[in-house]
Amino acid sequence: MPIRIRALGRLELAGHEGDQVPLGPPKQRLLLGVLVCRPGELHTVAELTEALWGDAPPASARNNLRSYIHGLRQALGVAAVEGNGRPGYRLALDPAEIDIGRFDGLARDGEAALHGGDLRAAREAFRAALSLWRDRPFADLDDDCPPLVREASRLEERRLVVIEQRIDADLADHRAADLVAELTGLVTRHPYRERFVAQLMLALYRAGRQAEALAAYRRAQVVLDEELGIEPGGALRELHHQILTRDPQLDPPAAHAAAQPAVRPAAPAELPPSSGRFTGRAPELARLDQVATAAARRETTAVIAIVGAAGVGKSALAVEWGRRALARFPDGQLFVHLRGFDHRPALRGYEAVTRCLRSLGVAADAVPDGLEEASALYRSLLADRRVLVVLDDAASAEQVRPLLPGSPGSVVLVTSRFRLPGLVASDGARQLILEPMSDGEAVSLIAAVLDDERIAAEPEAAAELVATCGFLPLALRIAAANLAEFPERPIARHVAELRAATLDGLEVEGDPSLAVRAAFDLSYEALTEPERRTFRLVGLVPGPDFGPDAVAALTGLSSAVAGRQLHRLAGAHLLQRRGDERYGFHDLVGEYARERAFAEDDADAAVSRLFDHYLERADAAATALHRHVLRLPEEARPTFDTVLDGATAWAWMTTELPNVVAACEQAAVQGPFAVAWLLADALRGHLTRVRDVVALDSVAAAATHAAAAAGDPLARASAALCAASRAQFTGSYPEALLRFDELLALSRVAGWRRAEATALSNLAVVQAEMGDNRKAIESHRAALEVHRAIGWTDGEAITLTNLGFGLLRVGRPAESVDVFGQALRLSRAVGSSDEEIEVLGYLGHLRVGLGQHELAREHLAESRRIGHLRGRVHVEADVHIEMSALAVETGDPAAARDHAMAALALLGPANDPWLVYNAHRAAAAAHAAAGDHRLALEHVRAAHLQTERVYGSFVRIQTALELALAEFRVDNSAAARAEPVVRTALDDARRTEHRILEADAHLALAEILLGRDDPAEAAEQFAAAVAIYTETGWRLGRATVERLAAEIPTRA
DSSP: OOOOEEOSSSOEEEOTTSOEEOOOSHHHHHHHHHHHHSTTSOEEHHHHHHHHHTTOOOTTHHHHHHHHHHHHHHHHOGGGEEOOSSSEEEEOOOGGGBHHHHHHHHHHHHHHHHHHTOHHHHHHHHHHHHHTOSSSTTTTSOTTOHHHHHHHHHHHHHHHHHHHHHHHHHHHTTOHHHHHHHHHHHHHHOTTOHHHHHHHHHHHHHTTOHHHHHHHHHHHHHHIIIIIOOOOOHHHHHHHHHHHTTOGGGSOOOTTSOOOOSOOOOOOBOOOOOOSOOOOOHHHHHHHHHHHHHHHHHTOOEEEEEEOSTTSSHHHHHHHHHHHTGGGOTTOEEEEEOOSSSSSOOOOHHHHHHHHHHHTTOOGGGSOSSHHHHHHHHHHHHTTOOOEEEEEEEOOHHHHGGGSOSSTTOEEEEEESSOOHHHHHHHOOEEEEOOOOOHHHHHHHHHTTSOHHHHHHOHHHHHHHHHHTTTOHHHHHHHHHHHHHOTTSOHHHHHHHHHHSOOGGGOBTTBTTOOHHHHHHHHHHTSOHHHHHHHHHHTTOOSSOBOHHHHHHHHTOOHHHHHHHHHHHHHTTSSEEEETTEEEOOHHHHHHHHHHHHHHSOHHHHHHHHHHHHHHHHHHHHHHHOTTSOOOOGGGSOOOOOOOOHHHHHHHHHHHHHHHHHHHHHHHHHSOHHHHHHHHHHHHHHHHHTTOHHHHHHHHHHHHHHHHHHTOHHHHHHHHHHHHHHHHHTTOHHHHHHHHHHHHHHHHHHTOHHHHHHHHHHHHHHHHHTTOHHHHHHHHHHHHHHHHHHTOHHHHHHHHHHHHHHHHHTTOHHHHHHHHHHHHHHHHHHTOHHHHHHHHHHHHHHHHHTTOHHHHHHHHHHHHHHHHHHTOHHHHHHHHHHHHHHHHHTTOHHHHHHHHHHHHHHHOTTSOHHHHHHHHHHHHHHHHHTTOHHHHHHHHHHHHHHTTTSOSHHHHHHHHHHHHHHHHHHOGGGHHHHHHHHHHHHHHHHHHTOHHHHHHHHHHHHHHHHHTTOHHHHHHHHHHHHHHHHHHTOOTTHHHHHHHHHHHHHHO
16 A cells, blocks of 8 residues: 655655645645544544644634645545544544554564564564654644644654664674664764663674773763763663673574563563553643653652542553653553552552562562561662652552652652642642543544544534533543444434433532443443343452453353453443453442442352352462462361362462452451451462462451451461461561460360461471570470371471471581481472472581581582472572582682672572572672672671561571671771670570570681780680580581681780
């Protein structure tokens, strides 16, 4: 199809023979430009008049407009411009006949080819798209015309993105050297566009010019700092680090590999998918641009509260602006639905911050246990980043404040039905009051759904329709969809029926005639009876979304039929698509559906069917994923035939977890109570494994409430186990102690021996963390007796592992080796690979400490092999940590450093805090062994930071000891400060019976006392350390022992 209209440069029209056709006077050319911006869409007369003459149209404007339309029809053909001015006109050309549409289509083809791995096709499509550009868009037209300015800005940004993608394809196809000159020019012309800088750096690096790649980063850093006062974004900083360290991931992909973007920042991209073509709101979009730009210049965080009535389009505006402004936010976009106006409880500040932390890469078990600490980590992660944060459906300023970044660079969009004056007064937010649509915008919106002929045939009725809908986008879309279902129905009749309905509590404030609910009624009545029933019943789902399987259970339909009905309901704008076969409600429509369900259906029976479905699937998933985790006795829970494989079970848990947690909470309040504790019992193993403390807290509270209401001893014991697990994982050890004591008592009352053993075993762990190691070992042994008495081998293996670790801490490593050996044999016998991995890791650590280096290597190699088979990244990191310690002991500090840094690279700063803690300790030991005590101190301090997330007396003593010694080694004058810290650590180690820590404290004190010129006491402390090392057989740190053994006699 030939291109007829060219707008990527001067506006030109080609005739059928390819010759250029005159376009007439300037205003007629401008009119064509405006129509070209949105081909196929209706432009009202009011919109066109404003575009051509601004705020001061002449009295003859309407007649002039008709004349220009007549002139365009003569140039383009009568059928090319549709409409009679009631209410507007539309350019009826295929987008491919316009170079803008051709450009967009070729760009999409290129993207599809790029992501599909067809580099040649991608390059050809991108080059063809770019070849259409002759100059800036609409180069010869009025540059003060808002529609043209907006479209030109969109196109310029799109062109730059296409250039970036074409370069991605070239980089993936080993063309780095050929790109350097082009990219150098692009960076010069667009110095603030970090993607071009990144591509230039990568091209230089792949061309063997590492130094020049690093220099390109430094130049960009200077430009951004001096001209904008900001630092490069996180993606560019990460690429700089990768180039600096010659990261192998930067090497060009193999020729057969699918092409991927050259720079792939690990940034969240959570903006919801567009529900259709966005219409209108030009002033509001411009206002958002203005506020964001002004905040960037002032180096502040822009907080913009978009407030207005329900259904006015607040969320759509926020998402649309976010999509248009993606280039402003190279570090990602977060989207959080705060549920301020929802049948579910509003999202608590801690839950909201937790979701954001997870999106930013923080592991579930790494999330701090309080709102203040979690919010502080959130602000830290956003520091020096440029992120868009959309906080949707806020009920109050208090809900929003924990999610406000603490440093400039980001933009926060808050949507709310309230005006949020506190956010404006206290937090400097700018308020954008979103009014209902203008009549032109509203008519354009319904015209996008209906045929223009229907609008043109009944312009007055169309105007009444948008007024009756309150100019609210939500109501407009639903009303138009209803009309589209009945092409013969007059709009006037539809309006009359709409106005005859009542709103009850859903009136638009100040004008109860605005029939938002009436629009829902008409949409509902247009459904078939089976679809109506499904629509009503899905309103009873307690969670945020649902899929065909859950709806099939709820309705009694097959999954296939349920899926088809959900698809049709979404097509009628009664449901929102939330992903692949996932659906949810807008808040108003969901409330409408629930009211209908309670009025017309047996809601209790439907909810019971849904809860049975959740119980069946949760039970099957728990069996597939966590079969070694303690569950309620079989006689105390229903049995099901459903069997899931591991992958299916994991996917189901991941997708349905929020819904099942919501079901658990609802059952605890409304009943049946048994559902609450049974769901909690099925979920506990998974929530424990993924360290989802927030969800575990919710189900524990729900189970506790339900079990207390029912008075069931087994249920109360199961709920106590949930609550105790939650307290243990968050380091709330006094509470955990109480909860496990409660579990112990309840399990004995109920005769649940496995729970009794579990209570004793976990009591031991908590007692050890609180410093009572002697009692902990007693509890471990008591737990073992119960395990063996009831023949529970799985639990016995876990308890033996915990006992082995406890024996090591109290200085009995030889016994620990024997106990770990028993645990290893049992874990292999029951097929618990996770437990086997853990035991092998402990054995590797023990063998290093005992000087049995070859055995250590064997254990660690086996741990790594099994971990690799199970896809456990943390196992690889743990092995690197122990191999680092082994390298230090064998006199190879360089290898020790490499292993420690490899562990840190695998983990990242926000990962498992215990592993990150030990990885930094390993790095510190490696640097100290190499004599670089300053770097060692940096890593000790980094380890110390992790103690906010790693709990227990052992870690507290160990960290205080190692930090004081590291500071002393850097600065001997710090001996006076270090000595009392180490003496306190020594006293604490003695009190808690951490025997090896006690020896380490003696040794550290000896070294510090030498620095204070007290060789006599240094010798005493050294002798005490050696005595304990000899007694226990512990040899870790022999280099320090040998150094002091040689130095102390010379100072006596």
